[in-house]
Amino acid sequence: MPSQPIALGLGCDRGTPAATLVWAVVDALASCGAALADVAAVASINLKADEPGLLELARWQGWTIHFYPAAELAAVPVPHPSETVRKYTGTPSVSEAAALLAAGVGMDQLIIEKLKYRGPDGRNATVSIARIPQ
Numbered sequence: 001m002p003s004q005p006i007a008l009g010l011g012c013d014r015g016t017p018a019a020t021l022v023w024a025v026v027d028a029l030a031s032c033g034a035a036l037a038d039v040a041a042v043a044s045i046n047l048k049a050d051e052p053g054l055l056e057l058a059r060w061q062g063w064t065i066h067f068y069p070a071a072e073l074a075a076v077p078v079p080h081p082s083e084t085v086r087k088y089t090g091t092p093s094v095s096e097a098a099a100l101l102a103a104g105v106g107m108d109q110l111i112i113e114k115l116k117y118r119g120p121d122g123r124n125a126t127v128s129i130a131r132i133p134q
Helices: 018-031 052-061 070-074 083-089 095-103
Strands: 006-012 039-045 065-068 110-118 124-131
Touching (some): 006 018, 006 052, 006 095, 018 124, 039 052, 065 095, 070 083, 070 095, 095 110
Parallel strands (some): 006 039, 039 065
Antiparallel strands (some): 110 124
């Protein structure tokens, strides 16, 4: 598969270590044949703007994470909305909606839908990947 720019949407439990996030991202990239070098945009919800693991992952990769407000994420149609996520964040989707917003595309460009990863620490992370049009 030729290399193309992609956007990552990231969600996680509060206190999720960077190592768990790294494994979640690696799993998601591997499942669609993409590489770290293909990542052109990274996004999450503004509730995670102070999340140490996310910030450490971004520093390690040299990424700038764009943090969207819940209302903006909630306006994005996604394939797997969650009432549990809405209860805690104010939006039914973090990773899928963030990936789509960061890529500037609709659901048809979502290549990884809400891949869930549970780390050995018991913390959960979700990763969604959208193609960025060239």
